Amino acid sequence: MKISFKADTVLALTVLFLLLFGLIMITSIGVPKSISLSAPDVLYPNCSDGKVDCYLLFKNHLVRLGIGLASFFIAFKVSIKIWKKLATPLYGIAVFLLFLILIFGRSFGTIATNWLLFFNTSFQPSELAKLALVIYLAYWLSKKQSSVESFKDGLIP
Incomplete structure (x- = not known):
């Protein structure tokens, strides 16, 4: 008996697409907020400056995404x-x-x-x-x- 996993594949690909889309959006719109959060005292912030982290929100989002995916796989195995x-x-x-x-x-x-x-x-x-x-x-x-x-x-x- 052959079992079809088409719906599971479509759902998994949709979730993967949404995760990647979220990462792209955080990267593209999060730079100004990342600059203001990482270096609020710098008058003219520049991404090449050592004090400024232009991808702070992206890094935080990536860590939380990793925690979420790890939690998902652990919960799936329970x-x-x-x-x-x-x-x-x-x-x-x-x-x-x-x-x-x-x-x-x-x-x-x-x-x-x-x-x-x-x-x-x-x-x-x-x-x-x-x-x-x-x-x-x-x-x-x-x-x-x-x-x-x-x-x-x-x-x-």
């Missing part, structure tokens, strides 16, 4: 049984981080205070909350597999 065990604690941690935003949230020039500073980088707990919610709902619906067909029995807690 057994479904472990994800089921982690669903509730992960959801609890996400809700706790969302409450921390109310106390320690930072705005970074916007009205919304939905960022937390974490080891010299900013972090949006809402992104983790989305992932945790999907994992928790998948776990919850897998427990109610026999009664999911009925709205009353399957989706109402």
Whole structure:
């Protein structure tokens, strides 16, 4: 029996294209911001100057992209049984981080205070909350597999 992986290939190529497109965009539009972040005290910054890092945002993005890809491959290799065990604690941690935003949230020039500073980088707990919610709902619906067909029995807690 031959199994077709056409959809997986298309999805993987689409993700790869979006990652490369993001790197190109960060490189092309991030130079002025990189200059202002790396050398705010230089009056006339130049990329050939040793103090100025014209690709600071690109380098930061590349590091975060590497962390994200490594996390993806690690999560891909984790057994479904472990994800089921982690669903509730992960959801609890996400809700706790969302409450921390109310106390320690930072705005970074916007009205919304939905960022937390974490080891010299900013972090949006809402992104983790989305992932945790999907994992928790998948776990919850897998427990109610026999009664999911009925709205009353399957989706109402």
